[in-house]
Every structure is written in C-alpha cells, then in structure tokens.
Amino acid sequence: MTFPVLPVISSPADKAEIEKFSVVGKILLPVDSFKISKHFINQFPHSIDVDVDASQSDINVDQAVELLNHGIKKLLIKESQVEDFIESAGLPSYRFIVRTSTSPTDKLLATKAAFAVDSEISQDTYKQLSSSGNREIYYIGSSITQDLANKLAALGIVPIIESSNLSTKASESGKISISSLFTSTLTTDRPDGLFTTLITTPAPAYTALGVVYSSIDSIHAAIAEGEGVYQSRKRRDELWYKGKTSGATQKLIKLEKDCDSDLIKFIVEPREGYGFCHLDNNFTCFHDGELVTKDESYGSGLAKLDNTLVQRFNNAPEGSYTKRLFNDESLLTAKLKEELDELIEAESKEEVSWEAADLFYFAMVMCIKKGVRLADIERNLDIKSGKVTRRKGDAKPAYLKKEEPAAPAPKPEPINPEYKMETIVLNEKTDPKLVEKALTRPVQRTSDIMKLVLPIIEKVQKEGNKALIELTEKFDGVKLNDPVLKAPFPKELMEISDDMKEAIDISISNIEKFHAAQLPKEKITTIETSPGVYCSRFAKPIENVGLYVPGGTAVLPSTAMMLGVPAKVAGCSNIVIASPPARATGKLTPEVVYVAHKLGASSIVMAGGAQAVTAMAYGTESIVKCDKILGPGNQFVTAAKMYVQNDTQALCSIDMPAGPSEVLVIADNDADADFVASDLLSQAEHGIDSQVILIGVNLTDAKLKEFELAVRKQAEVLPRKEIVAKCLQHSYSLLVDSYDEAFKLSNSYAPEHLILQIKDAKSYVPDYIQNAGSVFVGGLSPESCGDYSSGTNHTLPTYGYARQYSGVNTGTFQKFITSQNVTEEGLKSIGKAVMTLAAVEGLEAHRNAVQVRMEKLGLL
Ligand SMILES: NC(=O)c1ccc[n+]([C@@H]2O[C@H](COP(=O)([O-])OP(=O)(O)OC[C@H]3O[C@@H](n4cnc5c(N)ncnc54)[C@H](O)[C@@H]3O)[C@@H](O)[C@H]2O)c1
Numbered sequence: 001m002t003f004p005v006l007p008v009i010s011s012p013a014d015k016a017e018i019e020k021f022s023v024v025g026k027i028l029l030p031v032d033s034f035k036i037s038k039h040f041i042n043q044f045p046h047s048i049d050v051d052v053d054a055s056q057s058d059i060n061v062d063q064a065v066e067l068l069n070h071g072i073k074k075l076l077i078k079e080s081q082v083e084d085f086i087e088s089a090g091l092p093s094y095r096f097i098v099r100t101s102t103s104p105t106d107k108l109l110a111t112k113a114a115f116a117v118d119s120e121i122s123q124d125t126y127k128q129l130s131s132s133g134n135r136e137i138y139y140i141g142s143s144i145t146q147d148l149a150n151k152l153a154a155l156g157i158v159p160i161i162e163s164s165n166l167s168t169k170a171s172e173s174g175k176i177s178i179s180s181l182f183t184s185t186l187t188t189d190r191p192d193g194l195f196t197t198l199i200t201t202p203a204p205a206y207t208a209l210g211v212v213y214s215s216i217d218s219i220h221a222a223i224a225e226g227e228g229v230y231q232s233r234k235r236r237d238e239l240w241y242k243g244k245t246s247g248a249t250q251k252l253i254k255l256e257k258d259c260d261s262d263l264i265k266f267i268v269e270p271r272e273g274y275g276f277c278h279l280d281n282n283f284t285c286f287h288d289g290e291l292v293t294k295d296e297s298y299g300s301g302l303a304k305l306d307n308t309l310v311q312r313f314n315n316a317p318e319g320s321y322t323k324r325l326f327n328d329e330s331l332l333t334a335k336l337k338e339e340l341d342e343l344i345e346a347e348s349k350e351e352v353s354w355e356a357a358d359l360f361y362f363a364m365v366m367c368i369k370k371g372v373r374l375a376d377i378e379r380n381l382d383i384k385s386g387k388v389t390r391r392k393g394d395a396k397p398a399y400l401k402k403e404e405p406a407a408p409a410p411k412p413e414p415i416n417p418e419y420k421m422e423t424i425v426l427n428e429k430t431d432p433k434l435v436e437k438a439l440t441r442p443v444q445r446t447s448d449i450m451k452l453v454l455p456i457i458e459k460v461q462k463e464g465n466k467a468l469i470e471l472t473e474k475f476d477g478v479k480l481n482d483p484v485l486k487a488p489f490p491k492e493l494m495e496i497s498d499d500m501k502e503a504i505d506i507s508i509s510n511i512e513k514f515h516a517a518q519l520p521k522e523k524i525t526t527i528e529t530s531p532g533v534y535c536s537r538f539a540k541p542i543e544n545v546g547l548y549v550p551g552g553t554a555v556l557p558s559t560a561m562m563l564g565v566p567a568k569v570a571g572c573s574n575i576v577i578a579s580p581p582a583r584a585t586g587k588l589t590p591e592v593v594y595v596a597h598k599l600g601a602s603s604i605v606m607a608g609g610a611q612a613v614t615a616m617a618y619g620t621e622s623i624v625k626c627d628k629i630l631g632p633g634n635q636f637v638t639a640a641k642m643y644v645q646n647d648t649q650a651l652c653s654i655d656m657p658a659g660p661s662e663v664l665v666i667a668d669n670d671a672d673a674d675f676v677a678s679d680l681l682s683q684a685e686h687g688i689d690s691q692v693i694l695i696g697v698n699l700t701d702a703k704l705k706e707f708e709l710a711v712r713k714q715a716e717v718l719p720r721k722e723i724v725a726k727c728l729q730h731s732y733s734l735l736v737d738s739y740d741e742a743f744k745l746s747n748s749y750a751p752e753h754l755i756l757q758i759k760d761a762k763s764y765v766p767d768y769i770q771n772a773g774s775v776f777v778g779g780l781s782p783e784s785c786g787d788y789s790s791g792t793n794h795t796l797p798t799y800g801y802a803r804q805y806s807g808v809n810t811g812t813f814q815k816f817i818t819s820q821n822v823t824e825e826g827l828k829s830i831g832k833a834v835m836t837l838a839a840v841e842g843l844e845a846h847r848n849a850v851q852v853r854m855e856k857l858g859l860l
Pocket residue numbers: 452475476549550551552553554556559580607608609610632633634635636637658659660661662686687690752794795796797798
C-alpha cells in the first residue's frame with residue numbers, strides 16, 4: 001500500500017535527496033526543469049516510482065505519451081487537460097493524477113484517475129472522491145503542518161510535500177517527519193501493541209528473510225538511520241539494531257504496509273556475507289534445517305541464473321565454459337545467434353522451452369559481461385509494459401455511424417513516427433556516459449563485419465570474375481554474363497538528358513578548378529639544406545587507381561565525379577571504376593557511365609560491396625590490379641578496404657575509411673530552423689546507419705521546438721522517410737551554453753561534415769576547428785552543395801577518422817618522391833655528421849661510403 005507521503009524533488013540530479021526518500025518508494029518531479037529521455041528512469045534506484053507534475057505547464061498529448069512511455073508512472077495534470085489526454089486521445093486514466101477543485105464532475109469520477117485536491121477538503125468530499133473507485137487521493141495544498149499531514153494520512157489521503165520540508169527524523173523543527181506520517185497510519189490488534197514485520201530482499205528475488213516485530217520507536221529509528229531496526233520483544237526498552245555487533249547490518253531500501261495497515265514489509269539489502277537467521281548464520285529463516293547461503297536463497301530461475309553468472313564472472317574457475325564465454329566475445333556472439341535460430345525453428349512445447357532457456361542463458365552471459373543485472377532488465381521490461389498509445393484522432397466508437405465501412409486494418413506502427421532526435425542538456429550534472437553514448441556512431445563491430453567479408457574476399461581471390469557474377473546475383477539481384485565493361489563504353493549505356501549533362505559539366509568544372517589548384521606550383525621543389533646539399537621533392541601520379549562508386553540504397557554518380565576528377569587532375573594513367581548494377585534494370589546507372597566516359601576510365605566493374613573492392617585490389621582475369629582503392633561505401637566496402645590495405649599480398653593502399661555519412665550542425669538562436677532541419681535530413685536520408693548531431697548553443701526552448709518541428713515537417717514528406725526515421729532514432733541534439741563548448745564537442749566527435757549556422761560563422765574558421773572532414777560556413781551553405789557542385793570533395797573520413805585523415809584531394813592520387821644532390825661543398829658540410837652517426841649505429845659500410853669520397857677529394 002502507498003506510503004502516506006509523496007515527496008516533491010526539485011531536481012532529478014539530486015541523487016542524495018532521492019536516496020533519502022527512497023524508503024517512500026515514490027517521488028514527484030516537476031516537468032519543466034529537465035528533459036526526460038529514453039533512459040531517464042534508469043538513473044533512479046529501482047525501488048522508486050517516478051511521477052511527474054505537468055499540472056503547471058501546457059504539455060500536449062504527444063508529450064504526455066512520451067513521458068509515460070519513458071517510464072513515468074503517473075502524470076499530475078490539470079483538470080482542463082483531461083479532455084485532451086483521457087477522453088480524446090484515449091490514454092489510460094489510471095496513469096493520471098488530476099489536480100482538481102473540491103467537486104470533480106461525474107464524468108471525471110467515472111475514470112480511474114487519481115485526484116490531487118488543492119485545497120483542504122471536507123470528509124464528505126473525500127468520501128465522494130474515494131467511494132467511486134479504489135483510487136488514490138492526494139493533497140496538494142500549501143503550508144501543510146505535521147498535524148494536518150497526519151490527519152490526512154490517517155484518512156488515506158497522501159499529502160504531496162516538497163522534499164525540503166520533509167525530514168527522515170522522528171521530529172525536526174519546522175519539518176514534517178515522514179516516519180511520524182507512516183506510523184500515524186498504522187494500527188495493531190496485538191496486545192503488545194507491536195506490528196508484525198516481514199523482511200525481504202529487493203528485486204529481482206524478493207527473498208523472504210524472516211518475520212520480526214516493529215514498534216513506533218523502531219520504525220522511527222529505521223527510517224532515520226536507513227537501516228533494519230526492529231523491536232526486541234523480550235526487552236521492550238531496547239531497539240534491535242540489526243547487525244550492530246555482528247556486522248550483519250541491513251540497508252533499508254523501502255517500507256510498505258499491508259491493506260489494513262497492521263503488517264509492515266521491510267525491503268532491505270543485507271550486508272554481504274551475513275545471514276539473517278540466528279541458526280547457523282542461515283541467509284533466511286525459511287530453510288528446512290539445511291544451510292541456505294545467500295547464493296542458494298535465489299531459489300530457481302532467472303534470479304538464480306543472474307546471481308550464479310555474477311559469481312562466475314568475478315571468480316570463474318579457469319577452463320570453465322562460462323569463463324570461456326566471458327572471455328571470447330566471438331564465441332558468445334555466435335552462440336547467441338545459434339540459439340536464436342534454434343528457438344525460431346523449435347516447434348513442440350518441450351523444444352521451445354528448452355531452446356528459450358538456452359537463449360536466456362547466453363543473453364544473460366552477455367548482459368552480465370556488460371555490467372547489466374536482471375533487475376536492470378526487469379526495470380526496462382516494466383517501462384516497456386507501461387507504454388501507452390494514443391487514440392489516432394478517430395471518433396470514439398459510440399459516435400461512428402453504423403453503416404460506415406469498417407476501417408482498414410491499421411498499418412504497423414512506423415519506427416520513430418515523430419522523427420525525434422533525443423535531446424541532452426549539457427551542464428555540470430550531466431552524466432558524461434550519456435554524452436559519450438550520444439556521440440557513438442551506430443556501427444557494427446569490425447570483427448563481426450569481417451566475419452561476413454572474409455569469405456567474400458577469399459572467393460573473389462580464388463574465382464575471379466566467376467565469383468563476381470555469383471555475388472552480384474546474390475547481393476544485388478542481377479545476373480550478369482560479364483562483370484566488366486571496357487572503354488569505349490556503348491552510347492546506349494550513357495544516354496542522359498541535356499539538363500543532366502549540364503549539371504554534370506558545371507560540377508566537374510568546379511571540382512576540377514578546386515583540385516587543380518591543389519597541384520604543386522612547380523614540377524620539382526628544391527631547397528639547399530646546408531651549403532652544397534640540395535634536397536628536392538616532386539609528385540608522381542599513382543598509376544592504377546580503383547574508384548568505388550556506391551550503389552546500394554542510392555546510386556551516386558556524384559561520387560564518380562568526386563573520385564574521377566582528382567584522379568584525372570593528378571594524371572593517373574589507368575582509372576577503373578566499380579559500381580553495382582541497379583536491381584531494377586540490371587544495368588549500370590547511365591550517369592555513372594557518362595562520367596566514367598568523360599574522365600577517361602578504362603573499365604567499369606559491375607559489382608558492389610567487398611567483392612568489387614577485392615577484384616580491384618587483387619585483379620582478376622579481366623580487371624587490372626589497382627595500386628590504390630578509393631571511395632566511400634557501406635560497412636562491407638569499408639571493411640574490405642581495411643583488409644586489403646593490410647595484406648602485403650595485395651600491395652594496395654586506400655584513401656581512408658569513408659563509411660556511412662554523418663553531419664554535425666552547430667546552431668544558435670540566429671539559425672533558420674528550416675535550414676538546420678534540411679541539413680540534418682540530407683545526411684539522415686543516406687542510410688539507417690548514418691548519424692546526425694545537432695549542437696544547440698544557448699537555444700531557447702522555443703527555438704529547440706522550432707528545430708524539432710521543422711525536422712518533423714520536412715521528414716514527413718521525404719520519399720526516404722523510413723530511412724530518416726531510423727537514422728534519427730540514434731541521432732541526438734546536445735544543448736550547450738557556449739560556442740567554446742560546442743566546438744569542443746564537435747572536435748571530439750570529428751564529424752565528416754561540420755555545418756556552422758551561428759552568428760558570425762566565418763569568424764570561427766579555421767581557429768576553432770581541429771577535426772572535421774569538410775566545413776560548411778553560414779546558413780546559405782547547404783551540405784548538398786558540397787556533395788555535388790561547389791568544387792570541394794565529398795569523399796570524406798567518417799567514424800571520427802577526421803582526427804587523422806583528410807578527405808579525398810589531389811594529393812590522394814599522388815605519391816611524393818624526394819631526391820638529393822650532394823656536391824663537394826655538401827660533403828664538407830655534412831660528411832662528418834654522417835660518419836659519426838653511422839659509427840654509433842655500428843654500420844661501417846654506411847660510414848665508409850662517405851669516407852672513401854671525402855678521402856679521394858682530400859677532405860679528410
Ligand atoms: N563518407 C563518404 O564520403 C560517403 C560518400 C558517399 C556515400 N557514403 C556512404 O556510402 C554508403 C553507401 O552504402 P550503400 O549500402 O547504399 O551502397 P554500397 O555500394 O556501399 O553497398 C552496396 C553493396 O553492399 C553489398 N552488400 C549488401 N548487403 C550485403 C550483405 N549482407 N553481405 C555482403 N555484402 C552486402 C552488395 O554487394 C551491394 O552491392 C552510405 O552509407 C553512404 O552514407 C559515404
């Protein structure tokens with residue numbers, strides 16, 4: 001039964017305050033002082049329910065749904081919101097506490113909502129409120145005294161009180177004692193006036209430890225100390241501070257009482273290593289004369305498994321299977337997948353329960369390894385089971401005309417229908433783990449991807465074109481006779497409109513200008529380092545380059561330009577392009593062929609993914625082996641590129657890891673919400689593994705809402721809105737209060753694209769930028785200009801590799817060779833230094849190479 005007080009905690013970050021009142025089992029937080037995110041509830045002790053007071057603000061139905069779906073138990077709302085939330089949207093009334101005047105309407109009384117009355121009420125009104133349902137009644141009036149609180153509590157009304165006005169002590173001047181409130185509601189018919197008290201452990205086991213007795217004094221002491229304190233029946237003047245001498249103390253987690261207030265439940269965490277029972281130090285009094293240790297007290301099932309696995313994790317015998325699983329991530333992953341498949345295939349009841357048990361076991365091993373306990377999982381299950389859905393604006397059934405045709409079956413709920421990015425406010429109280437999680441890209445582990453990619457690489461190495469034909473059929477759904485198209489390319493494969501030609505021509509011209517400007521000014525650069533010592537450097541193009549042009553969820557002829565133009569500017573003699581044929585037509589995109597033709601490519605490999613990269617890196621019977629592979633792609637492409645650059649057999653380098661697109665936008669209150677939203681969405685639409693980040697500087701609530709609304713409005717009408725919705729699911733808005741902090745975060749994230757939509761954006765470039773692929777300065781520089789036509793390159797480092805890699809540029813297609821010319825004067829300048837250093841390294845031949853020359857010249 002409810003503890004007779006609901007403490008109001010002004011800040012959810014005030015952990016000490018929350019811990020202090022955890023014995024109550026419930027707290028009320030104000031809605032406006034923080035943002036409630038998906039994992040909000042998980043930061044509170046598991047024993048606490050969190051209600052939110054939204055009665056002072058104007059939250060809408062969507063926000064109410066979001067709060068309830070994020071694990072908020074009940075929402076305190078004003079009476080005027082009832083119609084919208086409960087009647088029209090159909091949200092469950094038992095999840096609301098309605099702040100009300102003294103006489104709620106009959107309609108309201110017909111719901112299961114609780115009531116919070118905001119002025120003192122007569123006993124009659126109280127009866128009227130409580131009689132129409134077994135509901136909780138709260139009192140929310142101001143200037144409450146201990147007397148009034150006790151009086152209300154005795155009537156079964158729960159006062160809502162600021163935690164700063166509450167005390168855990170039996171009496172503290174000017175404060176209301178929660179233990180007095182609790183004890184004022186208790187009754188007992190025992191002749192000794194004591195209360196029978198059951199002691200249990202917390203979730204998930206709730207093991208009953210034993211039955212003892214409490215007095216008013218022992219309850220006061222227990223709450224004040226936060227410990228298990230009981231009443232000795234033999235010595236009535238003595239309180240029993242459990243474990244005071246033995247060390248077997250108990251941390252008091254929560255206090256409950258039964259329906260008629262004469263039985264108390266203490267939920268306690270016993271100190272490690274001690275039992276409760278006076279016999280043989282048994283963990284619990286409920287034993288059959290056998291020794292029950294804490295580990296055995298978990299009984300059976302998942303709680304027992306959880307405990308056993310933690311013991312094993314901390315102390316598993318070497319060579320045990322569980323130990324092996326903890327240590328071998330790939331074995332554990334493989335077993336999980338295997339058990340999942342077996343469960344899917346199982347049919348009979350016996351098989352299903354057998355396989356499900358296996359799956360739970362491996363899933364729990366994974367969780368324990370990652371520091372997650374069963375209680376954490378159960379907490380999440382509870383949050384999910386409390387999810388609500390709103391009525392979709394349909395008329396209530398009673399108002400629907402009988403003859404109306406039945407509504408079509410509702411479509412499955414879209415993922416992230418609100419196109420929401422989770423918001424995190426950064427201040428000194430923000431958990432750094434939240435920020436770290438927000439700035440973590442949704443990539444699959446390299447080892448997992450490698451497992452898929454390695455067999456592909458081996459197959460193409462062994463079987464050449466035959467493998468390409470098979471894999472293109474398997475992954476791209478196109479059966480080819482020959483996977484290689486040689487130049488000159490047939491005209492009919494590159495028929496495109498004049499507008500398209502013009503767009504390509506403008507873009508190529510700008511890309512060419514920007515990349516030509518990157519060529520060294522002179523054919524050879526020479527400087528005299530010491531008198532008579534001339535050191536030079538000159539660039540030479542890499543001869544054979546393989547350019548990967550993505551073609552999975554979208555064909556990207558622009559990438560053919562971004563790679564092909566600098567290759568041509570650098571003077572590469574052989575350009576090979578690879579791109580998968582379109583599933584729908586079975587052909588290459590004509591724009592890609594047109595660009596390949598314009599740039600003088602020698603062939604096009606009609607394949608995608610790891611197979612295309614392998615074919616270019618090692619060569620096949622009709623594909624020339626390339627010296628360098630360049631270009632962006634999905635995780636298969638990137639993994640294959642990483643593999644070939646490490647294989648000395650391939651003798652092949654790569655440009656950089658250029659994976660799923662990403663953008664980080666820094667915006668302030670000056671930014672145009674439509675511009676900000678459009679840039680976020682233009683990268684979100686690339687793929688579900690893309691990530692977009694908004695860093696808001698000093699944003700007002702209204703501005704943030706404007707951004708969110710603009711994202712939603714634009715996203716809803718995009719043809720790739722489903723991809724966008726999934727991408728936004730792991731994309732975040734981070735709110736900071738200075739430009740310095742914004743750039744600090746951005747530099748640590750090292751985004752592929754950085755967009756500055758802030759006042760005086762230009763003044764921050766280049767000084768504030770340490771890590772980024774490409775920067776877009778000011779509201780009128782959309783990211784898509786850089787994707788296509790402005791001239792900068794769009795093949796850029798992702799995954800945070802902007803810390804050490806540049807985007808593709810002319811130098812990416814060149815290598816730089818050095819040369820030197822040492823004269824007699826030069827030998828005089830450095831000869832002795834060389835001989836001294838060679839001597840210390842013990843490399844006599846090195847020393848001699850200088851000595852013979854200097855001797856012949858008479859310099860020694
Ligand atoms: N960083 C950059 O500079 C940059 C530039 C442009 C595009 N991009 C990114 O490139 C990516 C392109 O990805 P995409 O998937 O659309 O095209 P893609 O061409 O990179 O990959 C498609 C290929 O992946 C292979 N594949 C698909 N499923 C497979 C599986 N299960 N096993 C093995 N291989 C499989 C197929 O062969 C298919 O042809 C996007 O993430 C986009 O954001 C990045």
